[in-house]
Amino acid sequence: MITSFTEENYLKSIYHLSPDEGTAVNTNAIAESLNTKAASVTDMLKKLADKEFINYIKYQGVTLTPLGRERALNIIRKHRLWEVFLVEKLNFKWDEVHDLAEELEHIHSDLLINRLDEFLEFPKTDPHGDPIPDKNGKFNVPELIPISRLKNETLGIISGVREHSPLFLKYLEKTGLVLGQEITIKEQIEFDGSFIISIKENDIMISREVAKNLLIAI
Amino acid sequence: MITSFTEENYLKSIYHLSPDEGTAVNTNAIAESLNTKAASVTDMLKKLADKEFINYIKYQGVTLTPLGRERALNIIRKHRLWEVFLVEKLNFKWDEVHDLAEELEHIHSDLLINRLDEFLEFPKTDPHGDPIPDKNGKFNVPELIPISRLKNETLGIISGVREHSPLFLKYLEKTGLVLGQEITIKEQIEFDGSFIISIKENDIMISREVAKNLLIAI
């Protein structure tokens, strides 16, 4: 079954909005994430249900069928592999690749993406630390914890972000908070919830907002 | 001015159908090359004329404006660079890349394509011997002559094809008639216009149809 650019974006959005397999995603949430209107979403949900990509009960939200989940993961695989390509081979920065990958993820060819995977030597994560599904849609989610939930004196490695905006990513880069960097939590300031962390022998301060969006492997 | 996938295919088609800058391209020719109907073409021509990509006079056919030509060459540049990438980096065969490049050529990013160009070390021709415009749209057309127009005992190098169908390309590959291969014209058979050529110390026979579509640099 072929899927249009638009249908694929809906599937991806539903996948990203699903906290877990069972719980349904609301019409309004999809509308917001795709910058469209609820009425448009309803129309598309009917279409996706017809094509058996989603389970849709009027007024009750939607869940992905196994087929829909498979398709969503295939698009996410493509997105993340293209991001790796852009950073590793074409020297793009991690804050520059997302919008391009949003276009490239819709190129329809399993052969192309499997060859690209091989060319990149089967990367396990993308430039933002997100896991890349393999050709069967399998991937393992590493246990990452935001700095905001860590205790003092914890030592860990920066391994992911919860926020992908170029502004945030550029700030992290400038501050040296890049993937793979080892850090230690020194102290949380009670007043505003900000943190002092140590990075390469230096102590630096990061806001609570940043601490919530920086993911650590311990 | 942004252009849709469809508009870009029309511009490319008009470019490829232009024998030279001045002479106009007919509605029916465009319709045939895009597998669409003349009525649809007329609608699109009005739109492209509004956007100043073409000069359009009712019933008189169209020519590209400098803007339209620039845009067409940019798409062709992308098409051919992606073909080089697929063959050189992802190990595709020359008969497998065209349809994929038809999709990839519509990815909108000059930065991406210039970085790709650099990554590929600024190739001058694509896997089929066609010239790749540089970022300013400049390219030189090498003087290539079909085998069918060569005299006996001519020595030359296979440097291009006039027909891009996978069937033809696969036949050439199997027969050893690949780009860069040196050949000598031995004899033309008067009866059916076929040729005997020498390649790597062997004499082989090729039909007139093949001879017309194989381009040689002398």
Add this chain to the structure above:
DNA sequence: TTATATTTTTAGATTAATCTAAAAATTATT
């Protein structure tokens, strides 16, 4: 549990790209 607020769906339009059938213009042929 009735009234109010929120969410979701339907009804009806719009826009881009396409089509068929018919009309108009151009080109070729007597």
Add this chain to the structure above:
DNA sequence: AATAATTTTTAGATTAATCTAAAAATATAA
């Protein structure tokens, strides 16, 4: 030059994706 053939354009519909405004269903609060 008049007629026939061909090419091109217009008229009117269709389909996918979107929208606004109104109606219907569900959730929340008095």
